[in-house]
Amino acid sequence: MTDDTTNTDGEPQTDGGSGPDGSEADQTVRSDGGTGIVAPDDETPTWRERKERTEGLSRLTYEYFERARSEDESLRRESDYVERDVLAFPTWPHETVRNLALTSFFVGMIIFLSATLPPHIGAPANPNSTPAIILPDWYLYWSFGLLKLGPLNPELAILGGQKLMADRTYGVLANGVIVGAITVVPFINKGSARRPVEQPFWAAVGMFGVTLAFTLSMLSVKNLMPMNVHLLFDLTFLAPPVVGAITYAVLKTMREGYMYDLNRRYYRLRPPK
């Protein structure tokens, strides 16, 4: 069957209709359990039907609307917009009940946390006494860690060993570099691969980033870490590549098994000739 390959390689048949090969494509669609999308049906009643189901003032309303609508109706009939009605999980009650359950669970979790670990308030602001430990909230630790990259700030021989920019400017710019790197990801990583096993390199880059965020956070609290500061600084930049490399190796190894399984599944659905 030639349309086995045409159906899976490119052309998704979103309307469940026939492919380029006509009736044979329908056969293909059915063999994998359908595209999940069926032709529009007439579940949504027309104005006339709604009118006929009611009486009294609402019937009158529909009668008027039917008149008022006739122009728009003809426009709509001319348009080529296709409404798609498809079969799946109903919104009510299944989806709604599930969402309500999730919502109450999450809100309950927040309330439980607030009841068990309430925040306290420190001494009032005093510009004359700097506290021993100044820390932002935990989610800014990575950014705070970037401010402590002074030793990495390059010194230029031309400037007589002077630094091109102040250490803190360097740290602030590093924030921009990180945000910029995250921003360009979708423009560099193209293609249809999605799962980490399919793209070990990008998963490794991700693990590198996560680890870097973590180690930078550790660096930002270096006065609290029971550890040699220089060792901590070195680990901050050594750990991420190591974790990235391990991720890459593990995923490369896993990939073979995964692809074997996926291929088996795939060929079971569309047996080769």
Next chain:
Amino acid sequence: MSLEKKDEYDHKNWLESKDLTPVEATFLTALIWVDKRLRIVDYLELLESLYYRSNLQMPKSHTEQYDLDNKFWYWYALYTLGFFSTLAYVVAAISGALLGFYYVPAVGSAGPGEASIAYSQIAFIMQDLQFGFMLRSIHRWSAQVMTAAVFLHMLRVYFTGAYKEPRELNWLLGIVLISLTMVFGYSGYLLPWDQLAFWAGQIGVEMSLSIPLIGEWVAQLLFGGFSLSQATLQRMYILHVFLLPFVVTTLIAIHIGIVWVQGIAEPH
């Protein structure tokens, strides 16, 4: 012969020909009057259609279609993180609005180390206000949870490759949102005007000052000067309760709207 145009939409004649009771006639006249001006037929039809499609059915997902559930089930819990952060945002908004009834963003005449008005209002909320301690706790924790959920949401999107081709714009929007979330947290962190708030603000001022070229301008815009004062507190307050809520709520709506339009990207 009148000059008035007579067309098939001559509702008045139609009304007369219907032989209606006074109630019906009044109702219909009012309906036509309003509809001529506001065209409520559009909205009513929309509502009706929504009603009839309350069992609106979504397309089969990729995993459903190819029966891959048993393969990828472990990702699915992570797909709720976006919803979770939105929910935490809503909880934070509600508790924040309630806190806003009592908080005052003023330093007052407090000297160094003395309780400012803002600080004593927080103390009032925590000590005297009925349920106030819990309220502040809920606000703080929902903010923490939101930030955590947003971070994890970003990781999920990264590792499932959900930022790919048609969805780059939403990834960019997400970066803006995560940054604004952190600004939200930072500006809220300064409001109690305790020691940590003050010195976190100090670091903020110094960070803005060290931006090349526009540093001083940024410091003045965000912090109202090069040292912390009433102006800083006021600006952080307006950021936290006025600017950011509008901007972030709008962006969240757009973010979710795009997800709705584009559908959820699943690993395949």
